[in-house]
Amino acid sequence: MGFFNRNNKQKKSGFDAKSRLKLVLYSEHQGLxxxxxxxxxxxxxxxxxxxxxxxxxxxxxxxxxxxxxxxxxxxxxxxxxxxxxxxxxxx
Amino acid sequence: MGEVIVVTSGKGGVGKTTTTANVGTGLAKLDKKVVLIDMDIGLRNLDVVMGLENRIVYNLVDVIEQKCKINQAFIKVKGYSNFYLLPCAQTRDKTSVSPEQMKTLTDTLKKEFDYVILDCPAGIEQGFRNAIAGADRALIVTTPEVSAVRDADRIIGLLDANEVKQYDLIVNRLRMDMVKRGEMMSAEDVLEVLSINLIGIVPDDENIVVSTNTGTPLVGSDSLAGKAFMNICHRVIGEEVPFLDLNKKGGFFSKIFGKK
Structure with a gap:
C-alpha cells in the first residue's frame, strides 16, 4: 500500500509543481x-x-x-x- | 529601424546565453543584420558559446568609456556578412555601465542593425536594469521548474513596470518523457501559470552541450533543438510557424531522452 501511494504521489509531481506555483504567484501578485x-x-x-x-x-x-x-x-x-x-x- | 531584444529569465542557468547565441545566429541565417551584446559584465560567456573567445580586442565597457569606437569592439562572425558580437568586460562589474548609457548605445545600434540582441545576466539588479533599458521587446527564457517559472513571473512584472511592452516566452529544456509521466510541467502548464505569449518550446537536447563544446550554435541543424530555435527565429520576424510536435517522434525521442 505504502509503495503504491508513494508511486502515485511521484506521478503527480508535475501537478504539484503547477498548483504550488499558482498559489505562490497568486499571493505575490496580491501583494500578500x-x-x-x-x-x-x-x-x-x-x-x-x-x-x-x-x-x-x-x-x-x-x-x-x-x-x-x-x-x-x-x-x-x-x-x-x-x-x-x-x-x-x-x- | 531595427529592434532591440533582451533575452532574460531572472534565474540563472536556464539557457539565456544559449538562446541568445542560437536566436542571433538563426536571424543571421535569415539574412538579417544582427549584433549580439553580452551584458553579463564580469561573467562573460556569450563569446565562448559563439566560439569567438580568441578574437576579443575591445569590449562593451571600452565602448561606453570611449576608449574605442563601436566598430573596433565588434567581432565579426565568420560566414555571415552582417553578424557581430559585442563582448563585455571580464574584469569589471555591472556598475561600469548605466542604463542611460546602454539606452544610448542600443538606440544608435538599432539604426544600423535589424536586430540588437542583449544577453541579460541573471538577477534583477543593475545588470538587469542595464540590459532592459533600451529594449523594445524581451524573450523570457524559463525551464519547466517551479524556481525558474516563479522568477520568470517576477521578470514579467519588472518588464511591465519598465515599459518593455512586448515579451514572449521560451520554454527551454522540456523533457517530453517526464511530461508524459506527469513528473514535469508541460509547456501548457507553464503558459497557464504565466499567461503570456509563447514563442518557442525547446526540448532538452544533448546536442546543445556538443554545440557549446565546439562553440558553434546548432540553430538550423537537424537536431530537435536546432529546429526549435530556427522556428523561434521565424516567429521573431513575424512569421507563423507551427510548433514542433514533440509527441509523435517516439523512437527518436527515446534516443534523445532515454538516457539519464
Whole structure:
C-alpha cells in the first residue's frame, strides 16, 4: 500500500509543481506574501484575544483566489479562528 | 529601424546565453543584420558559446568609456556578412555601465542593425536594469521548474513596470518523457501559470552541450533543438510557424531522452 501511494504521489509531481506555483504567484501578485499574512495573523490574534481566548494553534488564515464562500466575486482572505468556548467572557 | 531584444529569465542557468547565441545566429541565417551584446559584465560567456573567445580586442565597457569606437569592439562572425558580437568586460562589474548609457548605445545600434540582441545576466539588479533599458521587446527564457517559472513571473512584472511592452516566452529544456509521466510541467502548464505569449518550446537536447563544446550554435541543424530555435527565429520576424510536435517522434525521442 505504502509503495503504491508513494508511486502515485511521484506521478503527480508535475501537478504539484503547477498548483504550488499558482498559489505562490497568486499571493505575490496580491501583494500578500507569506510574511504579510503572518503579520496579519499576529495582529488579528492580538485584537481578538482581548475579548476571547483564541485557539492559536488551530488559527488559520489564507488568501484564496476564489472568494465565493466569503461572498466575494474576487479573491478573499479566509480566516478560521477557533476559540475556546469555556473562556468566553460573559458580560 | 531595427529592434532591440533582451533575452532574460531572472534565474540563472536556464539557457539565456544559449538562446541568445542560437536566436542571433538563426536571424543571421535569415539574412538579417544582427549584433549580439553580452551584458553579463564580469561573467562573460556569450563569446565562448559563439566560439569567438580568441578574437576579443575591445569590449562593451571600452565602448561606453570611449576608449574605442563601436566598430573596433565588434567581432565579426565568420560566414555571415552582417553578424557581430559585442563582448563585455571580464574584469569589471555591472556598475561600469548605466542604463542611460546602454539606452544610448542600443538606440544608435538599432539604426544600423535589424536586430540588437542583449544577453541579460541573471538577477534583477543593475545588470538587469542595464540590459532592459533600451529594449523594445524581451524573450523570457524559463525551464519547466517551479524556481525558474516563479522568477520568470517576477521578470514579467519588472518588464511591465519598465515599459518593455512586448515579451514572449521560451520554454527551454522540456523533457517530453517526464511530461508524459506527469513528473514535469508541460509547456501548457507553464503558459497557464504565466499567461503570456509563447514563442518557442525547446526540448532538452544533448546536442546543445556538443554545440557549446565546439562553440558553434546548432540553430538550423537537424537536431530537435536546432529546429526549435530556427522556428523561434521565424516567429521573431513575424512569421507563423507551427510548433514542433514533440509527441509523435517516439523512437527518436527515446534516443534523445532515454538516457539519464
Amino acid at each position: 506574501p507569506p510574511e504579510t499574512i503572518e503579520q496579519i495573523k499576529t495582529d488579528i490574534i492580538s485584537v481578538i484575544s482581548k475579548y476571547v481566548d483564541v485557539d492559536i494553534e488551530n488559527f488559520d488564515i489564507k488568501i484564496s483566489p476564489d472568494g465565493k464562500l466569503a461572498g466575494s466575486n474576487g479573491p478573499a482572505l479566509q480566516a478560521n479562528i477557533p476559540i475556546r468556548e469555556k473562556k468566553i467572557k460573559r458580560i
